[in-house]
Amino acid sequence: MTEKLTICLVGPKAGGKSSLLAALTECVAQGAFGYSPRLRPAIQPLREKDFRAALSEVRPADFLAHEEGEYERLQRDFAQGGVATDTLDTYEYYFRLTVNGEAPPATLTPGPWLLEIVDSAGEIAVPPDGVEIAILDDVKTKLARQLLACEAVVLVLPLVRLEDSFWIGALTRLIDRLVIAPEKKLRRFVVVFSHYERLFVRLGPSAFTYACDPAVARHVLSRALRRAQWLERLRALEAVNGGARVRFTVASAYGFTKRFQNPNIDPHQPGERRFRRAGLEGARAAGEFWRPFLTAEPFLYAALGLDSAFTFSFSQLDARAAGNDGSSIID
Amino acid sequence: MSSPVSAITSTVVEAAIDVRRLHYGKLVDAATGAVPSQSGYEVTRRSLDLEPSLVGHLSPARLIGRRRFDPDAIETPALRSGCFVARTTAGDATALMRARFRPEDGENGGARRHQQSSVWVVAFDDWRRFPAACLAIAASHLRADPDFAAESAVDRLAETPSRWRFQRLDVDRARDVLLRASWGCDMLEFFLDAASSDTASCLDFDARDFANERDFLAAAGFALQSLSASYPRWRDVSVACGLAHPAPGVCLRYSPDHESQGSLSEAA
Numbered sequence: 346m347t348e349k350l351t352i353c354l355v356g357p358k359a360g361g362k363s364s365l366l367a368a369l370t371e372c373v374a375q376g377a378f379g380y381s382p383r384l385r386p387a388i389q390p391l392r393e394k395d396f397r398a399a400l401s402e403v404r405p406a407d408f409l410a411h412e413e414g415e416y417e418r419l420q421r422d423f424a425q426g427g428v429a430t431d432t433l434d435t436y437e438y439y440f441r442l443t444v445n446g447e448a449p450p451a452t453l454t455p456g457p458w459l460l461e462i463v464d465s466a467g468e469i470a471v472p473p474d475g476v477e478i479a480i481l482d483d484v485k486t487k488l489a490r491q492l493l494a495c496e497a498v499v500l501v502l503p504l505v506r507l508e509d510s511f512w513i514g515a516l517t518r519l520i521d522r523l524v525i526a527p528e529k530k531l532r533r534f535v536v537v538f539s540h541y542e543r544l545f546v547r548l549g550p551s552a553f554t555y556a557c558d559p560a561v562a563r564h565v566l567s568r569a570l571r572r573a574q575w576l577e578r579l580r581a582l583e584a585v586n587g588g589a590r591v592r593f594t595v596a597s598a599y600g601f602t603k604r605f606q607n608p609n610i611d612p613h614q615p616g617e618r619r620f621r622r623a624g625l626e627g628a629r630a631a632g633e634f635w636r637p638f639l640t641a642e643p644f645l646y647a648a649l650g651l652d653s654a655f656t657f658s659f660s661q662l663d664a665r666a667a668g669n670d671g672s673s674i675i676d
Numbered sequence: 677m678s679s680p681v682s683a684i685t686s687t688v689v690e691a692a693i694d695v696r697r698l699h700y701g702k703l704v705d706a707a708t709g710a711v712p713s714q715s716g717y718e719v720t721r722r723s724l725d726l727e728p729s730l731v732g733h734l735s736p737a738r739l740i741g742r743r744r745f746d747p748d749a750i751e752t753p754a755l756r757s758g759c760f761v762a763r764t765t766a767g768d769a770t771a772l773m774r775a776r777f778r779p780e781d782g783e784n785g786g787a788r789r790h791q792q793s794s795v796w797v798v799a800f801d802d803w804r805r806f807p808a809a810c811l812a813i814a815a816s817h818l819r820a821d822p823d824f825a826a827e828s829a830v831d832r833l834a835e836t837p838s839r840w841r842f843q844r845l846d847v848d849r850a851r852d853v854l855l856r857a858s859w860g861c862d863m864l865e866f867f868l869d870a871a872s873s874d875t876a877s878c879l880d881f882d883a884r885d886f887a888n889e890r891d892f893l894a895a896a897g898f899a900l901q902s903l904s905a906s907y908p909r910w911r912d913v914s915v916a917c918g919l920a921h922p923a924p925g926v927c928l929r930y931s932p933d934h935e936s937q938g939s940l941s942e943a944a
């Protein structure tokens with residue numbers, strides 16, 4: 346049976362929300378996630394009208410038609426260095442998710458799932474503290490409605506020293522409001538730390554091997570969250586009337602290069618660009634070395650509620666923190 | 677083809693228009709042009725008397741008539757300077773906008789890009805009376821440049837409207853120029869056809885018709901100046917440059933890409 350779900354993507358500006366979304370389908374296609382390969386998920390972008398109507402209603406005239414959609418544009422912008430999402434609207438992307446392999450029958454309905462993923466500028470939901478940003482009221486109202494009506498929230502945070510960041514106050518306020526909102530439909534809340542590849546830049550070709558170890562990810566998350574005061578408010582979200590399930594994970598939209606295994610940031614290019622072969626253009630140039638890392642994880646968990654080797658609950662992180670207080674794998 | 681710009685100066689009577697401004701984008705560091713880490717999207721400059729109810733109608737997406745303003749909306753040769761659109765919007769206001777995407781680490785940087793738009797708002801009546809002047813002034817002075825973070829918010833967000841004085845165009849001379857130029861006849865015929873219709877339509881020009889955007893805007897100004905005030909579709913008139921699709925309404929569009937076709941097309 347087809348199930349429709351709305352997932353809101355929020356987080357501070359420049360945290361990597363749109364990049365995470367742009368890398369979603371490629372991550373699923375490459376199987377670059379922490380789920381069992383036997384799960385065999387597949388995801389394809391849809392047009393809004395196909396999302397609104399049942400897929401069985403697709404007209405024969407449209408059967409073989411292809412027009413470039415919003416998601417393809419997002420992917421192309423991402424390949425060209427990215428475009429900061431503006432604050433003038435919120436932007437919806439639509440997908441059809443299927444699970445073609447083995448899945449725990451107790452956990453998963455047969456699907457497919459039609460996903461509406463709402464992307465928005467970080468300045469709307471998590472504005473920088475102390476900076477007055479004029480945002481049109483109707484955009485704020487629209488995002489607030491979407492947050493209250495959605496089944497899942499994916500919160501994207503850049504993997505930095507959280508206590509130094511200038512958006513902590515706004516983030517805490519957002520979580521507080523979600524906790525106390527009686528009308529919310531929230532079932533899952535995923536916190537994803539982006540830019541994960543940057544932790545491994547000194548490890549060269551060993552980077553991917555270390556990144557693929559869930560124990561490393563769990564340790565990184567424990568350390569990142571150690572002094573995060575907003576974390577306690579998030580616990581309340583899980584506690585209230587059995588509310589939403591909260592998970593933590595890591596991801597990298599740039600990922601690690603195929604074959605060479607190093608973090609996929611080319612130090613010889615201005616800005617932040619992925620490695621690409623000189624003189625090669627088009628899709629092949631963009632994809633030759635690109636292997637995103639775990640960017641599907643937050644969306645698959647948000648849609649399916651199914652844990653992978655890289656999604657961690659409070660209890661898993663709490664156990665880790667108690668058992669390894671002060672120890673460090675990565676400097 | 678002779679440039680119509682020279683004819684604009686052959687006038688004697690002085691007139692003026694008041695221009696209110698709205699800039700949307702990110703503040704930048706004056707020295708490097710880079711966006712400081714704390715800067716986000718915001719209205720970075722605004723005239724004091726710009727009605728809040730009007731601001732919502734001045735977003736780049738609304739002015740170009742699309743749900744979203746993205747880099748695809750701008751033709752490749754215009755990516756650096758941005759696209760230009762002039763059209764009448766809500767509240768008896770006509771907007772003239774230049775919008776583009778620029779790298780967050782400065783003009784020649786390689787970082788992700790952010791939207792930067794500058795909108796001028798003039799009274800619809802001024803636009804109808806002095807379209808040639810509006811377009812000529814915008815061609816020379818309307819740039820999608822970011823504002824500086826160092827400038828105080830009070831100064832940026834409570835600006836007094838600027839007054840532009842100009843020599844009023846000699847309409848008879850403008851009409852002479854129009855009737856002698858092939859593009860002039862095309863434009864007049866286009867507006868004539870559009871008058872009896874209520875659909876959107878677009879007349880396209882490109883680099884084979886005009887050497888640059890400024891010449892096109894001067895020509896468009898001539899054509900609009902020759903329309904009478906009672907022209908039934910004045911509120912639908914739009915002028916666009918470097919925009920990958922027609923602007924809404926009755927649109928004169930210039931494409932700096934010489935590969936594009938100069939033709940009359942029914943807008944979507």
